[in-house]
Amino acid sequence: MADITKRSDDYSRWYQDVIAAGELAENSPVRGCMVIRPNGYAIWENIQRTLDDKFKELGHVNAYFPLLIPKSFLAKEAQHVDGFAKECAIVTHHRLKQTTIDGKITLIPDPESKLEEEYIIRPTSETVIWDQYRKWIQSYRDLPLLINQWANVMRWEMRTRMFLRTTEFLWQEGHTAHATAKEGREETLQMLEVYRWFAEDILAMPVITGAKTANERFAGAVETFSIEAMMQDNKALQAATSHDLGQNFAKAFDVKFQDAEGKVEHVWATSWGMSTRIIGALIMTHSDDDGLILPPRIAGTKAVIIPIWRSDEEMEQVIPAAEKIAAELRPIIGPVHVDKRDKMRPGWKYAEWERKGVPVRLEIGPRDLAGQQVMMAARHDRNKQAVGFTQLATAVPAELDRIQQDLYDRALQRRKEATVQLETWEEFTKLFKGDGGFALCHWCGDGDCEEAIQEKTKVTIRNIPFDRDETEGKCIHCGKSSIGRVLFSQGY
């Protein structure tokens, strides 16, 4: 295993190294697509399970809509086309044909099989879904309609990075229909709150909730909300979005319902999503120069037990003891792995499990057995202590809780240290020429001004925080009057 590049030497190489060393994902033969390996997919499965339970708790149900979308569907909502047309993969044929070019047998699309109407591979599913919703919704009794789907989507990106931006990615997309604008807005905000809870309580990733500016809004949305997290290089990452779609899609797809008074009206819609991108955020929030660090609540393996022995006799004592501890802990903390591999020495195993981010390691050898104890080590801060057998059932879960809290606290601390309020353009440019971070500044509200800032500095408005300071001031860039501060940062 090659060494992991230090964060301070080259942050993007560090990121790639952590993914390789943790065996999370690899590049595929297709540019921009990735193979998610079992260690990486286990994280996604836990994300799915936790979010899915929450969605269902709130009354949503899952369904599945097709990968291919008739090209004409995308064209129905003007802003939507504008947003996605330039990054769509298109299916034009349905058959291949063998042919010989320069003496080599090769395959070409059979010209005879050209499709009448071409299909696009979904970049998101609003259009297919709303085309169906038209058939399912007639009365206010059909509302609200609360559907989620787990799927893959494709956006043909120019530049890709593992998890953060891949041509194909996995996500969930919720699509709901409501009888009133108020209900639609409430759903949008409720789901944003679900994402905030998930990021902060499960992933130990502090986020800033707020509204996107008009420029940054989802194509076809009336209002877009986001949660924004800070990575260890001080850049912002949008960790999830929730959109109030108003009646835009209902109008484009003619989805109407009759209310209790007999009045016919278009329905109100929302959509919200979190993708495999969040795994990139998770990596960049917690991991260190020795590799991946996973918060206990999302880690596939909560603890790994390393039995230590020399002779066969010792092995026969130590392994059953390790198995017994694992069996005792599993009902309390979840998956526990006993690393029984022979030939590998304990130190090697420690290093390997550290690279893979397992939160807690328990070491048990002959000396521990004699003392009826194990050594318990935390991945994130190297804290190591002896724990008596009788204490395990309380000490291990307590340690996992401590780790979860510690990871959140230290991420929050980092964000606090890299968040400032700025008043002048000089301070602003100086900050983003240097270490960067989050800057809370006044902004006039003009989209052209926002674009000008981005062109000059590559800094964007991440969102307009809900809990922002609303005292009046002067726009950081143009000096015009402003009614409150917004969150500026360089973003992923």
Next chain:
RNA sequence: CGGGGCGUAGCGCAGCCCGGUUAGCGCGCCUGCUUCGGGAGCAGGAGGUCGGGAGUUCGAAUCUCCCCGCCCCGACCA
């Protein structure tokens, strides 16, 4: 798509400028012995279309041209 860097064993690299034995090193892998509480030691062994194609040459990893891929920086974006 522009600018820069890189493609040689599973991984990391040397060799290339100045063409010439059988293409080398470290890690990993296989076998054996000794080891084993923080990445073990010794011995033996397996593993290569030198990214692909064309050309120059008696001879190409090495020189020339074209192509492909990867990484970084920009334009685009979740």
